Amino acid sequence: MTKAKVAAIATHFPADIVSNEDLAAVFPEWTADKILAKTGIAERRISAPGETASDLAALAAEKLFESHHIDRESIDFLLLCTQSPDFILPTTACVLQERLGLRQDVGALDFNLGCSGFVYGLSLAKGLIETGSARRVLLLTADTYTKLIHPKDKSVRTIFGDGAAATLVEADRGDASAIGPFIFGTNGKGAKDLIVKTGGARSERTEASATEYSDESGNTRTDDNLFMDGGAVMAFTLRAVPDAVRRLLEKAELTIDDIDHVVFHQANTFILETLRKKCQIPEDKFVVHMSHCGNTVSSTIPIALTSLPQPADRPRRVMVVGFGVGLSWAGTIIDY
Secondary structure: OEEEEEEEEEEOOEEEEHHHHHHHHOOOOOOOOHHHHHOOOEEEOOOOOOOHHHHHHHHHHHHHHHHHOOOOOOOOOEEEOOOOOOOOOOHHHHHHHHHOOOOOOEEEEOOOOOOOOOHHHHHHHHHHHHHOOEEEEEEEEOHHEEEEEEOOOOHOOHHHHHHHEEEEEEOOOOOOOOEEEEEEEOOOOHHHHHOOOOOOOOOOOOOOOOEEEEOOOOOOOOOEEEEHHHHHHHHHHHHHHHHHHHHHHHHHOOOOHHOOOOEEEEOOHHHHHHHHHOOOHHHHHHHHOOOOOEEEEHHHHHHHHHHOOOOOOOOOOEEEEEEOOOOOOOOHHHHH
16 A cells, blocks of 8 residues: 655755844843843844745755655655735646646645644654555755844744645655654634734735734734734743644554654744653753744644655654644654
8 A cells, every 4th residue: 555755855044144133132131142042042043035935945855866866757746834825816836846846737725824833744744644545755944934024023033934845755666654654733712812913804914903002021023024922922922832732642552662862843942842841852862953943834844854864774754743833733653
């Protein structure tokens, strides 16, 4: 029986860098060392004016094709996870089909999801492959959140960076699936806790929505900018993720001892370390890989996966769990 596996990953980051020293100059109440201690991030990559998520995704895909000797003609389906598409319409994945020179008989679609998006993308790719609809799926994750951030809002400016990842998911004749099982979760009641309030059909951008205001912590933004209720998101994370880990291990009929590595969405190091302890995950299994790029939303998990050692004897069994905007969460286990 045909099964799906993660065959290769490549990443791409914008050229522009904002360091902690740069941010400390804007927010003098925070030193560069304090920002590093609070977030675990030393620098974040920032997309240039006019540089879009599709630009980053295309460059990640080209790196994947070149570094892993992948014939673009072999791609049967293109999936793009982004919350910063080039246009309201058409679908950015269709634009990327032409830009990447893929066949015209491929499928191509966007899906709007954030921090859990990579795991959702793996589930979609697995479904396409194991139902015989495709043999090779190009899963792209790309976001340019920094374009949504007010420059005086340190609550989010210190955390988020831009980036993209290209993941090849392909058919394999192995006996056991190399991706799965999956668990999912959704709580739309928390949609307000991580949101850009305007710009969609529900609430247009106006002169009033562009008016600046400051919160009690001194963060300045407008309703056109990204807003995050850090306390609410933290509380959600501490509720949802440990339960997700428990459910996933039960569904897979495994224990944490059977897992080689654990890769959570790379939100910030404070959240990650709190979750590691709460989930009782050994430190040597737990992956933190974000100091050079920040929280890149849908791309944090594949970026972190590229940091894993590649043993010669067998694939590593890796638990991946995404959580955040939506509110949404998802987890799976892959052999990588």
